Amino acid sequence: NAGVTQTPKFQVLKTGQSMTLQCAQDMNHEYMSWYRQDPGMGLRLIHYSVGAGITDQGEVPNGYNVSRSTTEDFPLRLLSAAPSQTSVYFCASSRINSGANVLTFGAGSRLTVL
Amino acid sequence: QQQVKQSPQSLIVQKGGISIINCAYENTAFDYFPWYQQFPGKGPALLIAIRPDVSEKKEGRFTISFNKSAKQFSLHIMDSQPGDSATYFCAARADSWGKFQFGAGTQVVVTP
Numbered sequence: 728n729a730g731v732t733q734t735p736k737f738q739v740l741k742t743g744q745s746m747t748l749q750c751a752q753d754m755n756h757e758y759m760s761w762y763r764q765d766p767g768m769g770l771r772l773i774h775y776s777v778g779a780g781i782t783d784q785g786e787v788p789n790g791y792n793v794s795r796s797t798t799e800d801f802p803l804r805l806l807s808a809a810p811s812q813t814s815v816y817f818c819a820s821s822r823i824n825s826g827a828n829v830l831t832f833g834a835g836s837r838l839t840v841l
Numbered sequence: 842q843q844q845v846k847q848s849p850q851s852l853i854v855q856k857g858g859i860s861i862i863n864c865a866y867e868n869t870a871f872d873y874f875p876w877y878q879q880f881p882g883k884g885p886a887l888l889i890a891i892r893p894d895v896s897e898k899k900e901g902r903f904t905i906s907f908n909k910s911a912k913q914f915s916l917h918i919m920d921s922q923p924g925d926s927a928t929y930f931c932a933a934r935a936d937s938w939g940k941f942q943f944g945a946g947t948q949v950v951v952t953p
Contacts, residue, residue: 760939823939824937828937830877832877834882
């Protein structure tokens with residue numbers, strides 16, 4: 728079982744470039760989300776999805792787009808990269824469960840914007 | 842503005858000692874409170890979690906204490922080991938879909 732797979736692990740971009748961070752899960756989880764991790768800020772939710780075709784904004788959505796065409800995949804697009812988007816990005820998924828959601832995280836993608 | 846405030850930012854504890862991390866929240870709609878452990882270069886992983894109708898939960902050397910009236914909860918790591926050296930995040934669930942608010946994280950270093 729691969730769990731949550733993120734690619735690439737590392738990426739360097741120039742200001743203004745665009746790119747897509749890929750996220751795939753093989754656990755048939757309904758819920759998928761993207762977080763960014765910055766020192767002293769913890770994990771902040773960018774976008775999330777509760778199923779194919781359904782997405783919504785989190786705390787810090789500006790500058791990012793998402794789509795969910797399949798249950799398995801949830802790519803994060805940076806439209807025009809800015810230095811403020813330098814961060815470590817994590818994709819996480821879970822079953823939708825009113826009892827106890829357990830987020831399964833990927834290993835992260837470290838992005839540097841010059 | 843962080844809805845879940847976590848302290849301290851870092852702590853150093855000797856092997857065998859007790860590590861204590863505290864979190865406070867304001868939103869009384871939060872209904873599930875997990876703690877995640879993150880090792881360098883890895884994604885966070887669930888360590889232990891508690892619901893607000895329980896005041897304490899223990900799993901091995903890890904204990905969550907929950908004070909609903911004070912809107913505070915804490916993680917206690919008993920008999921700390923060097924392998925416990927990691928960053929710990931508290932979190933609170935905002936809705937049943939799985940949206941969580943995370944604390945800023947605490948870096949724990951356990952010295953031999």
